[in-house]
Amino acid sequence: AQSVTQLDSQVPVFEEAPVELRCNYSSSVSVYLFWYVQYPNQGLQLLLKYLSGSTLVKGINGFEAEFNKSQTSFHLRKPSVHISDTAEYFCAVSRVYTGGFKTIFGAGTRLFVKA
């Protein structure tokens, strides 16, 4: 079975500071990992994804994530955050089921950027 654990429910940080949002996964097979962002009263937007290849993945809005197979982690980072980055961030994994695939989400991390 595949699952995702986001280690922090909330992360407060000052504007222009670096941030890391942590995500660990469990899977016995190849994984496909995603980070989504959700702004208040909005749908989810894909930030970045890891399918294969380079373990450092760059996404939109200056975010990047590193896939670490030995630590089963896929942490999201940004070197300098803006007020506008305040949002909910979800780590997700593709899960195989009979008939296809589906996306399983972690519990989410609320990033709060303070001035």
Add this chain to the structure above:
Amino acid sequence: DTEVTQTPKHLVMGMTNKKSLKCEQHMGHRAMYWYKQKAKKPPELMFVYSYEKLSINESVPSRFSPECPNSSLLNLHLHALQPEDSALYLCASSQGRGPSDTEAFFGQGTRLTVV
């Protein structure tokens, strides 16, 4: 066109009403999803349609009835809902051909309030 369009954006309905949520995409995606998201929680999968056939029903009560009239449209018919069904209902689509194709594109959601 990389959009998933959901209508209406907001819906208030009584417990005896019948209403429908609509979702449309024109990306040629063959997998479409309904998720339910309660406040401060991750999206929870309800249904998956793969090539217009229902492939997953996550034990959703029968008062929620999905329909996929064609590859671009997905409906969710609502009848005799309860106040606890109030939530943000998200539609998503993906290419649906393999695990690396499960990058989901989300609509903005329908905010449903049951009174």
